[in-house]
Amino acid sequence: MVDSRSPGGLADYSTWRARDYFETYYSEVVLPDEQAVLAYQIEVMRRAGTRFGRALEYGCGPTLHRAIAASAYAFRIDMADWLADNLVFAREWLRADPVESDWSRFTRFILACEGLPEADRARVIRRESQTRKCVRGLYVSDARWHDPLGEERRGYYDLIVSGFCLDAVSSDRGVWRACMQNVLSMLAPGGTAVIHALHDCTAYKVGEKMFPGAGVTVDAMAESLLECDMARASIDVQVIPCPANSVYGYSGILTASARKHAAP
Ligand SMILES: C[S@@+](CC[C@H](N)C(=O)[O-])C[C@H]1O[C@@H](n2cnc3c(N)ncnc32)[C@H](O)[C@@H]1O
Known part of the structure; x- marks a missing residue:
């Protein structure tokens, strides 16, 4: 039998199951840390004061x-991940296939953040159909590649959102920094990035397995964003404590945003 764990006891992504991940983190409630990062993402997009032309959700x-x-907040969104199993799972919802996952409590929370605390079912359905369109x-993309979506997508997106992906590729901080550079190379000059990571986490739990964390800190995130050509004055990095999540391997969430230098 092949041991799919690394010597450090971490699971390899070949053993990842989309449904396990969904069940662990998203099937019951909008967890408090998730509420905080979603509200943060919405606030950054709202404050941009413009609708983004091309957006990418990476990972x-x-x-x-x-x-x-x-x-x-965007006219068009592309989504990318390394694992086809994840994309198949997401596609079921996007096609409104019968075996879809239910995201309506998240949609309700999003609408509440936007000032509609009592959104009814019809309003929720409208926002979800807007997303499907x-x-x-x-x-399928690997953040460890230069040009993770091909050379033609270099400097292409006006908005990149990446939640808990780039720090989860490997427990090696150098790999994380390279992934940040690869993915943010797809951001257009003047474009906006929103990145969430597990704070100072070396392994996080999915089902019974532990996957890697790069142990990202506030300083490391700020330095990496500078390395990725983000404008210093635009960089915001915050830690949201979530001690109840220590059972999953982390007790804080790091959320960051920045704007890339505009073209000269
Ligand atoms: C913790 S999950 C985050 C998923 C989702 N963004 C969220 O916020 O819940 C980490 C994701 O990183 C993806 N991933 C792992 N290695 C990757 C790589 N080398 N390139 C791109 N994505 C990768 C996994 O497939 C997984 O979907």
Whole structure:
């Protein structure tokens, strides 16, 4: 039998199951840390004061909530992840197939953040259909590649949102920094990035397995954003404590945003 764990006891992504991840983090409630990062993403997009032309959600996993949030602020959204299993899971919802996952409590939370605390079912359905229309491409991509979606997507997107992906690729901080550079190379000059990571986490739990964390800190995130050509004055990095999540391997969430230098 092949041991799919690394010597450090971490699971390899070949053993990842989209449904396990969905069940662990997204099937019951909108967890408090998730409420905080969604509200943060919405605030950054709202403050931009313009509708983004092309948006990318990188490392979406089997989730839709970040795309549902972005769909009111972008004309077109592409989604990418390394694992086809995740994209198949997301596609079921996008096609409104019968075996879809339910994201309506997230949609309700998003609408509440936007000032509609009592959104009814019809309003929720409208936002979800808007998302289904807005999402165009679903791509398999590896953040460790230079040009993770091909050379033609270099400097292409006006908005990149990436939640808990780039720090989850490997426990090696150098790999994380390279992934940040690769993914943010797809941001257009003047474009906006929103990145969430597990704070100072070396392994996080999905089902019974532990997957890697790069142990990202506030300083490391700020330095990396500078390395990725983000304008210093635009960089915001915050830690949201979530001690109840220590059972999952982390007790804080790091959320960051920045704007890339505009073209000279
Ligand atoms: C913790 S999940 C985050 C999923 C989702 N964005 C969320 O916020 O819940 C980490 C994701 O990173 C993806 N991933 C792992 N290695 C990757 C790589 N080398 N390139 C791109 N994505 C990768 C996994 O497939 C998984 O979907």
